[in-house]
Amino acid sequence: MPIEDDEPCLTIGVVQVKLGLHPQTIRHWEKLGLVRPYRVQNGTRVRMFSAKDLERLAQIKAWIDELGVNLAGVDVMLRMQDQIERLREESVRDRAALIERYEAEIRRLKVALLRVQADR
Numbered sequence: 001m002p003i004e005d006d007e008p009c010l011t012i013g014v015v016q017v018k019l020g021l022h023p024q025t026i027r028h029w030e031k032l033g034l035v036r037p038y039r040v041q042n043g044t045r046v047r048m049f050s051a052k053d054l055e056r057l058a059q060i061k062a063w064i065d066e067l068g069v070n071l072a073g074v075d076v077m078l079r080m081q082d083q084i085e086r087l088r089e090e091s092v093r094d095r096a097a098l099i100e101r102y103e104a105e106i107r108r109l110k111v112a113l114l115r116v117q118a119d120r
Contacts, residue, residue: 008048010050011049012047
């Protein structure tokens with residue numbers, strides 16, 4: 001059974017090893033709201049990260065290391081990225097609705113055309 005991209009299944013230790021980030025850095029970024037891992041509610045409140053979280057952390061690290069972006073800039077860029085994704089999803093939904101309306105109109109016109117042809 002494949003693991004979903006948003007399924008929390010990685011501990012902070014695994015994230016540390018995969019990305020080369022200190023756990024305190026990851027916690028700090030979480031405190032700033034740059035990443036929001038799932039918290040296991042078993043009394044320990046263990047952080048669990050998904051593949052999407054891992055991708056987001058890697059993106060933050062790249063922006064900082066490769067582009068020299070500060071954390072305030074990272075916050076702005078992440079909000080813009082999230083907004084773009086929301087708009088993309090909205091566009092996909094709007095397009096699907098529009099296609100459905102056009103297909104319904106085509107079906108209606110085909111029925112009307114068949115009636116006209118049958119009346120001849």
